[in-house]
Amino acid sequence: MMALKMVRGAPPQALLALCLTCCVAPLSAAPPLQGAPQRLDDGYVPVGDILYSAEDWACLHAKNLMSVERLWPRTEGEVKIPYIITYKEMNMTMLEEAIGAWEAKTCIKFLKMEEGDKRAEYLEFRAGGGCFTVTGYVEGEVTVSIVDTCKGRSVKHEIGHALGMRHEHKRSDRDNNVIVVRENIDPKMASNFEFSETINCGIPYDYFSLMHYQDTAASINGKRVLVAKDPRFQDIMGEGTEITHWNAKLANTMYKCVDDWLEACGQTSDPCENGGYIQKDCSCACPLGTSGDKCQEFAMSYRDALLEKYSPYTSVINTPGAEVTSPGYPNDGPQEAIRYTQVMQAPKCKKAVVTFTDFQLGEEDDMPNCKYTSTLEIRTDVSVGDGKIFCGEGIKNQQVFKSDNSELIFHYKNYDFLGNGGENAYRGYTAVFTTEDIPGCR
Numbered sequence: 001m002m003a004l005k006m007v008r009g010a011p012p013q014a015l016l017a018l019c020l021t022c023c024v025a026p027l028s029a030a031p032p033l034q035g036a037p038q039r040l041d042d043g044y045v046p047v048g049d050i051l052y053s054a055e056d057w058a059c060l061h062a063k064n065l066m067s068v069e070r071l072w073p074r075t076e077g078e079v080k081i082p083y084i085i086t087y088k089e090m091n092m093t094m095l096e097e098a099i100g101a102w103e104a105k106t107c108i109k110f111l112k113m114e115e116g117d118k119r120a121e122y123l124e125f126r127a128g129g130g131c132f133t134v135t136g137y138v139e140g141e142v143t144v145s146i147v148d149t150c151k152g153r154s155v156k157h158e159i160g161h162a163l164g165m166r167h168e169h170k171r172s173d174r175d176n177n178v179i180v181v182r183e184n185i186d187p188k189m190a191s192n193f194e195f196s197e198t199i200n201c202g203i204p205y206d207y208f209s210l211m212h213y214q215d216t217a218a219s220i221n222g223k224r225v226l227v228a229k230d231p232r233f234q235d236i237m238g239e240g241t242e243i244t245h246w247n248a249k250l251a252n253t254m255y256k257c258v259d260d261w262l263e264a265c266g267q268t269s270d271p272c273e274n275g276g277y278i279q280k281d282c283s284c285a286c287p288l289g290t291s292g293d294k295c296q297e298f299a300m301s302y303r304d305a306l307l308e309k310y311s312p313y314t315s316v317i318n319t320p321g322a323e324v325t326s327p328g329y330p331n332d333g334p335q336e337a338i339r340y341t342q343v344m345q346a347p348k349c350k351k352a353v354v355t356f357t358d359f360q361l362g363e364e365d366d367m368p369n370c371k372y373t374s375t376l377e378i379r380t381d382v383s384v385g386d387g388k389i390f391c392g393e394g395i396k397n398q399q400v401f402k403s404d405n406s407e408l409i410f411h412y413k414n415y416d417f418l419g420n421g422g423e424n425a426y427r428g429y430t431a432v433f434t435t436e437d438i439p440g441c442r
């Protein structure tokens with residue numbers, strides 16, 4: 001309920017940020033749970049009609065929940081979450097789509113409560129000046145979801161919290177995947193970036209998770225708060241609008257859906273490979289990059305497959321002498337709005353050097369950082385969260401850029417001229433990648 005108080009007292013600009021980022025009451029602020037289940041002598045932990053193995057218990061306890069008491073209970077082998085809508089102007093299409101998406105990928109069902117239903121625990125979608133959810137189920141309490149300003153994917157994100165999920169960028173392995181730039185975080189939102197000691201149950205860190213923030217979410221100054229350690233993912237971080245394979249696998253593991261399906265399908269262990277898992281119809285749910293009835297055909301890693309699908313112009317350039325160009329240069333630039341990243345990667349002890357021979361990106365505007373035109377941002381190292389932004393003819397012929405270490409990073413963003421009644425009638429850019437020694441490096 002802390003979140004509620006915070007919203008009501010927040011100034012308008014904070015409300016906007018909250019709405020964009022879907023804050024959640026931090027678990028660390030929750031009161032200690034009473035009557036935690038007792039571990040049996042053999043390590044098993046009984047909760048309701050479920051017996052958790054020591055391993056599963058550790059996983060659930062540490063991964064996303066303070067306790068399995070934060071899981072909605074199962075009755076007669078089913079997870080049913082009752083809900084009411086007290087927000088009169090609720091966007092029902094958006095809510096039904098979000099509920100339907102979770103129901104389609106998990107064994108969890110959402111049941112609209114009848115009038116006069118007096119149960120103590122349910123999920124309430126209410127108006128409250130923001131986009132929030134209290135994490136998970138609490139005995140004797142209403143799990144509140146405040147959705148009047150939620151847009152797009154954020155209703156699904158909030159339901160993820162209501163199921164008990166934490167933010168992806170709080171995971172124990174997040175420091176291998178993102179750099180959190182503390183000075184850019186709105187202090188009121190800092191709890192959303194607190195590190196959590198988690199066990200991750202073999203589920204990999206997912207930049208495209210529904211529970212991952214975008215890179216400038218909760219920023220106080222518009223600069224990046226989250227910087228991808230693998231810069232190829234900077235542009236797609238937190239951009240996923242659907243429940244990913246890993247989101248669904250986590251929910252289905254937490255709520256024992258997979259165990260139920262294995263039993264119903266007459267299997268003693270999961271036949272699906274490469275991170276897949278068995279589903280209700282006994283087929284395998286496979287992560288991107290794999291195929292076959294058991295996910296046995298491995299074409300590429302999930303991450304590489306994400307890029308291929310959602311950021312196909314993103315590339316790594318590591319051959320000295322290679323040309324670095326915008327797609328379709330010079331006469332056939334993309335007409336749709338796109339974003340991509342180019343990483344110029346030099347070997348150890350070498351700097352990446354890029355020499356431009358042509359640069360023209362749309363009309364230069366007089367806004368800071370070329371707000372209403374196409375842009376190229378150049379970062380000189382992965383530790384430099386925000387680079388210099390160029391548009392128009394802002395880079396001269398033979399102008400040279402060098403990395404601080406071995407990586408020079410380009411982020412291209414194409415303003416949606418077509419969507420705004422114009423056309424992309426500029427050449428783009430072309431440059432040459434070379435390397436040079438870093439003095440004193442061995």
Ligand SMILES: [Zn+2]
Nearest residue numbers: 021022023024
């Ligand atoms: Zn959230």
